[in-house]
Amino acid sequence: MTDDPELAGQTVVVLGGSSGIGLETARRARAEGANVILTAREPERLYRVGLELGAKIAAFDVNDAERLTDFFGELRASIDHLLVSGGGPDYVPFADLDTAGIRRGVERIVLSMRIAVAAKDAVRPTGSWRRSG
Ligand SMILES: NC(=O)c1ccc[n+]([C@@H]2O[C@H](COP(=O)([O-])OP(=O)(O)OC[C@H]3O[C@@H](n4cnc5c(N)ncnc54)[C@H](OP(=O)(O)O)[C@@H]3O)[C@@H](O)[C@H]2O)c1
Numbered sequence: 114m115t116d117d118p119e120l121a122g123q124t125v126v127v128l129g130g131s132s133g134i135g136l137e138t139a140r141r142a143r144a145e146g147a148n149v150i151l152t153a154r155e156p157e158r159l160y161r162v163g164l165e166l167g168a169k170i171a172a173f174d175v176n177d178a179e180r181l182t183d184f185f186g187e188l189r190a191s192i193d194h195l196l197v198s199g200g201g202p203d204y205v206p207f208a209d210l211d212t213a214g215i216r217r218g219v220e221r222i223v224l225s226m227r228i229a230v231a232a233k234d235a236v237r238p239t240g241s242w243r244r245s246g
Contacts, residue, residue, distance in 0.1 A: 118146030124190040126150045128175050128228065129199020130168075131159040134245045138196050139166055148190065153199060175200045178227060185235040192236045194243075197228055201246035 125142040129135040130151030139149050149168040153159045156172040163170035173180035202221045
């Protein structure tokens with residue numbers, strides 16, 4: 114049994130890290146010694162959270178393919194853990210899904226693939242990649 118922080122020296126990136134699941138994950142990662150990088154669209158809330166956690170921040174919409182590619186390309190650290198918690202699906206009962214809802218669901222899959230491609234050189238081979246929704 115040891116009290117050593119589990120993520121000391123590791124880099125954790127949370128796309129959608131200024132609120133909810135992403136923010137709580139970032140808090141836990143910081144508490145375990147990780148260097149944390151957070152993104153979200155709304156810059157002021159992101160800035161406040163970045164200050165609170167001592168995290169690096171980048172404000173952009175994950176649906177902006179160019180910004181997404183630039184973000185991963187410009188990172189100076191290799192990522193140990195990547196959590197995607199922004200731009201997630203709407204929760205709608207299956208029976209209530211209309212065509213627009215189905216299209217949004219497919220778009221989420223496309224977005225996940227786009228993030229995986231954009232991040233492929235930034236995540237360590239031993240790293241992890243998760244979606245919260
Ligand atoms: N809450 C639940 O019980 C639950 C359960 C399972 C799965 N999920 C899924 O998990 C995800 C997160 O849920 P949550 O409750 O933590 O949501 P939340 O509190 O609304 O947090 C979403 C985070 O993502 C950012 N974000 C949203 N859209 C974005 C976009 N297009 N580009 C960049 N950042 C974006 C938000 O900041 P900005 O608005 O500033 O961009 C915020 O930081 C959602 O996909 C949700 O469907 C939620």
